[in-house]
Amino acid sequence: MMETALEFKEVRKSLGGKEILKGITFSVRVGDVFGYLGPNGAGKTTTIRVLLDLLPPDGGEVWLFGRPSDPETRRRIGFLLENDGLFDGLTAAENLFLFARLYGAPRPRVRELLELVGLKGKERDRVGTFSKGMRQRLALARALLHDPELLVLDEPTAGLDPTGQMEVRELVRELAGSGKTVFLSSHNLDEVERLCNRIALIHHGEIRLQGETHELMRGDRTGYVVEPSKPLSPELIQGLCSQADLGFAGEEGGALLFEPREGMGLKTLVSRLEEMGIEIEAIRRARASLEELYRRIIVEEEWGTSSQS
Amino acid sequence: MGDFFAIVALSLRANLRHRQGLIGVIVLAVSIVPVFFAMKGTLQELLARASWDVVRPWVGNALGLSGYLVSLLCTVFLGVMLGVGTLTQEKAKGAMETLLAAPVREMALWWAKVTACFLPALVLGIPATMGILWALNVTVIVPVVGKAFLPAPILATVLLGVPLLGLGLAALVNLVGLLVANPNLGSLAVVVVVIAVSNILPRLGLEFASWAFAYANMAAGGLILAGSVVAARFFLTKQRIILSARRL
Numbered sequence: 001m002m003e004t005a006l007e008f009k010e011v012r013k014s015l016g017g018k019e020i021l022k023g024i025t026f027s028v029r030v031g032d033v034f035g036y037l038g039p040n041g042a043g044k045t046t047t048i049r050v051l052l053d054l055l056p057p058d059g060g061e062v063w064l065f066g067r068p069s070d071p072e073t074r075r076r077i078g079f080l081l082e083n084d085g086l087f088d089g090l091t092a093a094e095n096l097f098l099f100a101r102l103y104g105a106p107r108p109r110v111r112e113l114l115e116l117v118g119l120k121g122k123e124r125d126r127v128g129t130f131s132k133g134m135r136q137r138l139a140l141a142r143a144l145l146h147d148p149e150l151l152v153l154d155e156p157t158a159g160l161d162p163t164g165q166m167e168v169r170e171l172v173r174e175l176a177g178s179g180k181t182v183f184l185s186s187h188n189l190d191e192v193e194r195l196c197n198r199i200a201l202i203h204h205g206e207i208r209l210q211g212e213t214h215e216l217m218r219g220d221r222t223g224y225v226v227e228p229s230k231p232l233s234p235e236l237i238q239g240l241c242s243q244a245d246l247g248f249a250g251e252e253g254g255a256l257l258f259e260p261r262e263g264m265g266l267k268t269l270v271s272r273l274e275e276m277g278i279e280i281e282a283i284r285r286a287r288a289s290l291e292e293l294y295r296r297i298i299v300e301e302e303w304g305t306s307s308q309s
Numbered sequence: 310m311g312d313f314f315a316i317v318a319l320s321l322r323a324n325l326r327h328r329q330g331l332i333g334v335i336v337l338a339v340s341i342v343p344v345f346f347a348m349k350g351t352l353q354e355l356l357a358r359a360s361w362d363v364v365r366p367w368v369g370n371a372l373g374l375s376g377y378l379v380s381l382l383c384t385v386f387l388g389v390m391l392g393v394g395t396l397t398q399e400k401a402k403g404a405m406e407t408l409l410a411a412p413v414r415e416m417a418l419w420w421a422k423v424t425a426c427f428l429p430a431l432v433l434g435i436p437a438t439m440g441i442l443w444a445l446n447v448t449v450i451v452p453v454v455g456k457a458f459l460p461a462p463i464l465a466t467v468l469l470g471v472p473l474l475g476l477g478l479a480a481l482v483n484l485v486g487l488l489v490a491n492p493n494l495g496s497l498a499v500v501v502v503v504i505a506v507s508n509i510l511p512r513l514g515l516e517f518a519s520w521a522f523a524y525a526n527m528a529a530g531g532l533i534l535a536g537s538v539v540a541a542r543f544f545l546t547k548q549r550i551i552l553s554a555r556r557l
Contacts, residue, residue: 052410085407089323101315
């Protein structure tokens with residue numbers, strides 16, 4: 001069994017009389033890049049605040065590295081919160097020195113990390129003069145100062161331009177590659193889909209979905225997406241429709257979706273299409289996009305709620 | 310204690326670089342000058358009126374008032390100005406939340422903030438006060454009396470009483486600043502306390518150059534400090550600090 005880096009067990013939290021977390025349970029395994037998805041106000045930030053002991057839970061337990069969360073285990077977490085949390089009046093190096101001192105990290109590590117995030121030469125510049133992208137990279141460097149095993153990132157690319165987003169994503173990818181466990185809270189579906197191997201979706205303070213990203217995205221779809229090498233004529237499309245056992249489900253952006261009847265394998269499908277004169281460029285298993293999943297759970301629920309009211 | 314010293318160092322730097330801190334120092338420097346000239350005139354008038362033995366208590370009172378005003382301005386006003394400016398910004402920009410998510414205790418954070426605004430105020434306040442008292446002696450008292458005059462109770466007031474009052478008020482303003490969304494409420498609390506203290510003490514009939522006045526200031530400072538510590542023990546939690554932040 002894989003070791004668990006983080007576990008939320010039936011965690012509840014109310015603020016101002018409103019229940020924000022309604023007994024949420026999920027776990028993050030060591031080495032996971034775990035995407036924590038949800039719309040604004042779903043409870044993502046509250047979850048992170050409970051995880052970092054900024055808010056005590058009203059019920060349930062938070063476990064870190066196989067034991068209940070305590071100051072000692074929390075030292076193994078590096079974090080980047082929604083606001084970068086940098087001190088504007090201090091220089092880049094001073095910001096890092098402060099946290100190096102708090103975590104007992106060696107001073108040379110500051111220079112090392114400034115170089116890693118591409119801020120070498122900016123050590124003596126006041127953070128107040130930095131662009132959003134530079135601030136975010138510096139905040140990431142701060143999160144890595146004590147070489148944490150679990151990295152908690154709350155909307156790390158929010159407010160960044162595309163270049164900044166790419167840089168931060170690349171950095172997260174590198175960190176994950178180096179064996180760090182990453183807990184990534186985001187409402188950027190594309191980002192989560194690209195980076196995370198496991199996800200959980202929170203809505204109205206409840207976990208609605210969790211598991212392996214590819215498993216969830218495959219979902220209840222069993223079919224195939226076929227990309228023909230040239231566009232199909234209307235006659236061919238009609239021909240596909242007439243053969244019910246092929247399960248032709250439609251065309252999307254030039255790709256054909258098939259949900260063949262039970263018993264028909266991929267080989268049979270390919271040979272039948274070739275018999276019809278369709279040249280195949282590529283074929284892959286059909287899967288729902290994260291956006292589709294999200295829409296199915298969140299948007300449809302919201303619509304349901306609003307139409308009922 | 311590591312977290313305390315780290316935050317003191319950070320906050321001292323931030324406070325001294327903050328615009329509000331600079332404004333505080335300028336306002337202070339400007340407001341000391343009129344105090345000096347007003348008191349110089351008063352002392353000259355007193356010394357011209359009668360012999361030294363007769364006017365001695367009044368001169369002591371005037372000197373005590375000068376020392377009290379200047380040290381109060383420095384330690385209280387500057388301390389409050391330094392504390393509120395950076396605290397507001399740090400809370401609004403999430404820096405405080407980041408700090409609290411690190412291995413930092415909320416009490417250590419509070420004491421560090423108090424120290425970081427009280428220490429510069431004290432370092433500037435005591436030399437400024439002693440400087441004014443020395444300048445009044447040199448320019449007015451010594452030429453007439455032939456020797457310097459600085460009663461011990463005045464020294465006790467400016468070196469112990471007012472600093473203790475300043476420390477109590479710094480503790481109060483930082484505690485309120487950490488716990489409420491509008492940090493100006495902290496300044497307001499300090500203004501209310503200063504007005505109350507400055508109204509109550511003269512009504513007690515205490516002379517500025519008396520031991521009773523020095524003790525009264527120490528007691529007031531001690532009470533405010535103790536009250537703030539008790540309140541902090543009950544109310545200062547990470548949750549309260551974070552949820553009271555007004556995001557920018």
